[in-house]
Amino acid sequence: MGPEANHPVRTTEKSLAVVEHLDETDGARIKDLEAELDMTKGAIHNHLSTLREHGYVVKEGEEYRLSFEFLTLGGRVRSRTPLYEFGRAKADQLAADTDMLANLMIEEDGRGVYLYQARGDYAVNLDTHVGYRIPLHNIAIGKAILAYLPDERVDEIVDRWGLPAATEKTITDREALSEQLETVRERGYATEHGERTESLACIGAPVRVDGELLGAISISAPTHRLGTDGFDEEIIGEVQSTANELALDIKYK
Template identity: 40%
Template sequence: MTKRDTGRVLKTTALSLQLVEHILELEGASLADLAEASGLAKSTVHSHLNTLAEYGYVVSEDNRYHLGAKFCHLGDYVRTRKEYRRIAEEAIAHLSQESALEADFAVEEGGRIVSLYGDLDFTNFPQFLVDGSPFHIHTTASGKAIVAEYPRERVQEIVDRWGLPATTERSISTEEKLFDELQQVREQGYAESDGEAIEGLWAVGKAVKSPRGEVYGSLNLSGPAYAIDDETKAAQVELLTKAVETFEREVTEMYGAPSGGGERI
């Protein structure tokens, strides 16, 4: 499990959330399992679990604790509250029909990248949900596509907060290389990740903006790197470009706003 700096957070809340992640990682756990995983006394773990259960975040079945169905409702709320949800889901459905690669729509939140819509196979595993989500901005095509639209100062703030950890041997490791690549993203209009977030996974991402020029997120296509050659890459970029144009046009029509967007934020 990823170690977190708890110096600026409430320790009791952090412990409860860590227990939630232990339950997820273990795919259900006994009180003894959670005490061992957390290093806490059983009585302390039991108190946290009782509180989580009281609010519907944890359920007990046959002396094992599991995450509650309330998380389903929370996830649905996060997805459905976005005003562009329908348009994003239609864009993902279209890309999934037209491409053999997996499609998703990701957003930047708190300086990291979260896949909000789509059905990426690797995101269904508990270990990914604990350690792999959200991603760092420098490892993904979506992250690079999104922050390439940000002013340098904002990107620097994100890097100062999270650093540039090497998820794989191919991950960007220096600020100079990151800013050089972001400049390249701006020039070519899309971002790539080749084994930088997950070994053997290639991805391409393109930012999606609101009529005011604000960055909503990024539409992305991803698949095994061994299956990507120049011709395939060009075809995926073309598909993605058309999908982004349709997305932005439909959002503009939804708001009845003039097309053309605004300046990069």
């Protein structure tokens, strides 16, 4: 959820509750929604009918589900983002060159959002996907973003979302995170070794144009492919050079 609204519209909140429940359940009948939501059957039907009229919900038998209209809206938003527009080809090439999973990410509302993923020949299957939102503190691409945000913005993000542990290697201490972000700024890239997913390693680099942070690019692979004692310098260089090339493409578009 985003910041609290000054004057929330309850009707809108109820419609969004219906949408979110349909998303979580991949479709539901009115009686299912009635059992889960604090709304009457008639009110639920009215919200569903309105959403259906505007193309956001479809009905199949007695079950309602979200329509692809949300994909249309999300696709439009993504296509207007320079990091995606110019970054797709770069991520594709990085994935092909390294045989790994390449990712593009932006920060929105204090979390990372995957804009695009490209798969090399040996890319692993993960729980992430385009549109997936994720904490920024426990993955290389997220730390590459955090390192180049203003300190006060980082504090706001940590205050709001905390530093939850995903594995025993996750950074959960603010001071430790600050020290690592300083290291990221000194090196120009971030690394992560099992901090979010055990046996997975990542290398991420920020994409910045004239000092403005647009997002980051990364690769992910099993630890044995990126190294357990130290990350492969050649692969680090590929990630950094790809980020730099992407920044130049955006700047001189």
